[in-house]
Amino acid sequence: MKVLILTYGSRGDVEPYVALGLGLEAHGHDVVLATSRRFQGFVEAHGLRFGPLSDALLAILDTDQGKALLEKGGGLFQVVKSSLEMWRQLKPLQQALIQECWEVARAFDPEIIVYHSKAAAAPSIADKLGCACVLATPVPMHVPTRAFRFAILPRLPLGGWVNKASYGLTNGVVKRVFGPLIQDFRGSLDLPAIKSYEPLTRSDGSDIPVLHGFSEVVLPRPEDWPESAHVTGYWFLPDDADWTPPDALAAFLAAGRPPVYVGFGSMSVRQPETLARLSVEALVAAGVRGILASGWGALKAEDLPENVLLIKEAPHSWLFPKMAAIVHHGGAGTTAAALRAGKPSLVVPFFGDQPFWGARVHAIGAGPKPIPRGKLTAGRLAAALRVMTQSQEMRERAAEIGALISNEDGVAVARGLIESAGAGPARR
Template sequence: MKVFITTYGSRGDVQPYVALGKRLLDSGHDVTLATSSRFQDFVCDHGLKYGYMNDRLLAIVDTDQGRELLENTNGVFAVVRRTLSMLKQVGPLQESLLEECWNAARQCRPDCILFHPKAYGGPHYAEKLDVPVVLALPFPMFVPTGECPMIGFPNLRLGAWFNRMTYRAVNRLMALSAGKHVRRWRAQHGLRKQRRFDMLHATDGREIPVLHAYSRLVLPQPSDWPESATTTGYWFMDESKHGPPPSEIESFLSAGDTPVYVGFGSMAGRDPERLTEIVVKALQKANVRGILVTGWGGLVRRELPDSILCV
């Protein structure tokens, strides 16, 4: 079976989908993964075919304005305000990404499409190609449940109606951000007008299956989810081939109590020096050892006490 996977964002938005693609590849399927060009080598190094999407939107995220958006996450409403303020700047880029991803999907000629919500063209490509589509989420954000609000919303304890509303609100916010671009793309490619933008339903009203790539031990699957939604567990890379850690880390691990890992991966704020200072003080206040991983610049190397290692 030919599988087309599309995702967009930072390393954390890409690596789980590469892991899934590698598992599908090992099971005998033909897998193409479309994502930002900055991850082309990463995709190909794991044996997957690569579908081109440009890097320009991520370049905006790397600016001070973009980092402020990622850094200040004091509630979903503040994030929404800052996101809407950037839409005029990123709108044309969204349309180019829609078309580039479509070109990759068309060339793949898949039997199935699996998409990350940031690559929201997935259902429309599937409709054009007349193939099944699956939404793959790194955390719960669209499927309504009365058991808890969507991450980022306050837990106001207003009951199930409020909790369900938070997920519907996120779906609506996606429509505000992406709906115009999707409508234009559909018109350009001869698809009928969509009555409303909906991440959970195809244009004909059919439910889109939803996979949630995290453990039920971290968040139990809600009892009121529809059959179309499920929690699969994490999609991890096979790290067994990497060998033992560097001697510096092994020596640190054997020198005392189990340390706390602190790292922000590919997420980088505007003031990594200050963030590093906050992390160091927190570890010292908690009286625990720590390993700091600088990643893509979220933390920085500096003089540290013996109880903390920076790599």
């Protein structure tokens, strides 16, 4: 079966889909993964064929305006407000991205499209090509439920009806933003207009299967979800067991007790040295060794104490199990890796779905209450570090969760569902 995977965003929006692609290829399927050009080397290094999409939308986050948005944090309303302010700049880039997705799909002619929600035109592309499509997402942001709110909304304990209503509110914003773009795109393909853009249904009214790439250990599947919505387990890449660490990292790990990892992934900030200094102060105050990962945020630290090491990056699957605890931004992929490692973790959310995952980590007992980036101080971080490294109960609970997640095979479950969807009635 020819499978096109369309995804877009940060490393956390790409890596799980590479894992899906590898799982599909291992079972004889022909796979192309399309995403931004900055990830071409990453995709091809894993042996998958690459479909090029522009970096232009991601580059917005590298500007001072984009970094300011990340630093402000906030939930949906802050994101919507900032996005509307930037819409004049974003709209032509989004239109170009839709066209690029179409060009890749037209050239490959897939039998099924597996897509991230940011590839909103995928169902229309599937209509034009006469193929199946499946929405695959690491975040529960699309299917309404009474069990929990839309993932990027503030946590408001107002009951199930409010939770479910939150999806109508946010999906209404999505429809208003993407609807005109999708209608214009369908017109350019000579496809019939649709009454309105519905993210969960095809133009013929049929439900789009939705695969959620997280574990029920972390977030149980809601009872009120339709049959078309699935929870598969996390989509992990094969372990980097053969990865060789730099000499400095190997020596640091061997020189003392397991350190605490502190890293914020792709969260670019305007003053990374401030965040680094705060982190070092907290590590020293808590009396623990630490590893600072610079990541995309270019985290910098000068004149580090000997109990703290600065690294550029290391595979989470290799590094995290060697840590005493993990401090991170709460991206879906990093959260998954930290939980699988079986170590307590503290989430310092910046924006989007990160507060949601931070709350889940705390709720299942695998870490302290999250500290939003805007409220992070050396004192608060040091206190959380002491809890994670000294609480026997938290360490045991994190280890229990890690073992449960390690026994799951989310890629295999998702592959089976994709194969079932692709084997449905031919549309050609």
